[in-house]
Amino acid sequence: MGRVTERRKVIRIRDGVVSSRPDTLVAEEPLEIRLNGKPLAITMRTPGDDFALAAGFLVSEGVLGAASDVRNIVYCAGATADGVNTYNVVDVRTAPEVVIPDITLERNVYTTSSCGLCGKASLDAVRTTARWPIADTPPLRVEPELLASLPDRLRAAQRVFERTGGLHAAALFAEDGELLDIREDVGRHNAVDKLVGRAVRSGALPLSRAILLVSGRASFELAQKAVMAGIPMLAAVSAPSSLAVDLAAETGLTLVGFLRGSSMNVYAGDHRIALRTTTRAARS
Template sequence: MSRVTARRKTLRISPKGVVRRPDTLAVEEPLEIRTGGRSLAVTMRTPGADIDLIHGFLFSEGVITRAEDIAIARYCAGTDANGQNTYNLLDVQLREPVEVKPRNFLTNSACGLCGKTALDEVRTRIRYPIPTEGLTVETSVLSALPGELRSRQEVFDATGGLHAAGLFTADGTALAVREDVGRHNAVDKVIGWALRENRVPAHDLVLMVSGRASFELVQKAAMAGIPVLGAVSAPSSLAVDLADETGLTLIGFLRGDSMNIYSGTHRVLMDSHGLENSDRNGHSPSRTV
């Protein structure tokens, strides 16, 4: 299997002086996904959990609805200069024929389109609507999630250059954490895990991501029926619009004991922060938690 880290020479300049030394970097390599021998997409990713990645990717794009829709997923021959298999080409055989146009995916087609068009596309693809009732999460649990996610980023510890996504229960128990150079790949990997573990629709889980919350990540969470998405950084305006549209609880700037709840506040229990005036109808509170 391909390595997830690589060593490269570097010139280190610091107040202590200048020194040449090797540095550990996160590996970034292309993964070509084929269906029935036909090229479907190429994504740049960090090798590892590729089977989860393709399950999550195909599910998020509406190609499959359950893990059983994939009959076989296997690496095809492909070698590097040393004659070693690169494991950078996966061929997927679907149990039922599906008309799939290469690279004609929502996450690409949404770029450059108006917000309403993008939101309409997601609405037509969602198979597992997020229920209004059900999962609730305490703010103390949410505050702990970034640290729980970070503590499981083994490759980030070595490289400092990877995103992460994790699926957690309402009490903060980590079920799956994946790392990747791409935020969307990390999310696809954990959603693919959930699909393979028969945890989709994931109405009882919280998705935590290490970066910002883009439209694409909200879309993937909504597709899997995940009711709560937390991010350590900011959401985009269209991400908030989509969260409102799908009924998803979107939390940004989740750092320490503070957070911004942009939609779906009714799922967040203000256990220790004293936000008595939060709107139970799901509108954002007037101040940062």
């Protein structure tokens, strides 16, 4: 199977001094995801947790929602000159009773490590395929101070990032701040898929009491993945997109951006943030 990191020679220049040294880089390889034997999507990912990645991808597509929906997940033989398996093709076989949504049957896409599900249909597609409404029973309430502490916990748990500086991360936290799971990948959407895939395969969906934290921006695709997994709160250390905010507002997702230090912006679902100060509208 593929390695998470690889070594390459690099010319290093520091203060005018030139030297040669090996450098540790994040591995990036294509993964073809097949559904019941038919090609569905190709994504550029960091090898590892490939079965979870494929399962999580299919949760976001509305195909999977429980461990029983999966009959099996296997590697298919890759094409190499010497016949060695590349471990870059995964086939997910669903249980006979699983109904594949039309939007998934029509998909045959190439996704990159940066853009996620490029060209994903619309907000309506998410609303029609989401299995679980985002609701709180009992209500989820998170202190701003707890939220502010999560990025440091995420960074401390990024083992491969410390060696390469080139990976995104996604983590699931409990409402009391306990780190439940963390995955790293060259693509932020892959990291989320790996988290959700591990959850669905262990029978943990919906993740109705979890906080999802991502190391970069909050795109529509990441908000979609949170909604499809029943996650009530998505926080990002960078900015959200306008479509992510629209989706959060329509589905009840709490969306937090620019989570840095003690500061954050709450774009939707502020009822889950335990605010204790009077809010003031900024001047336009």
